[in-house]
Amino acid sequence: DTEVTQTPKHLVMGMTNKKSLKCEQHMGHRAMYWYKQKAKKPPELMFVYSYEKLSINESVPSRFSPECPNSSLLNLHLHALQPEDSALYLCASSQVPSGGVMETQYFGPGTRLLVL
C-alpha cells in the first residue's frame, strides 16, 4: 500500500468557519508534511512532522493549526481563514530523512479549499 489519502477532496468554507483537513497513510512513514499550492505555482512547504512531533513550521499563520495524533494520521485545523488561503492543500509522507539516507515523498491527491 503506497497510498496517501486525504479528505475531503473539496471544501468550501466561510471566513468564520472551523474545519479540518485529514491525511492518512499506512506505509509506516514517520515523517508527514503539509504543503499549500496556489494555481500555477509549485507547492510551498507549511509543516513537517517527524515521529509525531512538529519539526518545521514555515512561518505559517496561526489560523492553520496542524496536529499529528498518531503515526498514520495528520490533520490540519482551519479557523478564521481568509479568501487568499484558497488553494490546494497537499499532504505527503516519507521515511524520516537522516544524513545521507534518501527518501521518496508520497503525495496525497490534495484537498481543494475555497474560502468565501
Next chain:
Amino acid sequence: KNEVEQSPQNLTAQEGEFITINCSYSVGISALHWLQQHPGGGIVSLFMLSSGKKKHGRLIATINIQEKHSSLHITASHPRDSAVYICAVRSFYGGSQGNLIFGKGTKLSVKP
C-alpha cells in the same frame, strides 16, 4: 534567481515525439526528485536521483552533479503524459527534515 530553474515552462508536443525537460539548481543537494502533477492536483513521485541515470518504462531521468543539472526524457510521448512535471531538490542546507525546494514546473501537452 530561483534555486531550482526548469525549462521550458510550457511544452507542446505531437504524440510519439521524444521530450526533454531540464532542471538546473544552484544549491548543494542530497537528492533530486522528478514529480508529475495531473490537472486534478495529485502528485506522483517519478524518480529520486543522486547520481547517474534511472529508467522506468518510457521515462528516463539523468543527473549531472558537477554541472548541477538534471533532465527528464519521455520517449514515444502519449496524450496521457500531459501533466505538469516538477523538479524538486533536497538541499544539504535545508535542514534534515525533507525540506524540498521546488521548481516552477513544466506544463506538457501532448497532442494526438
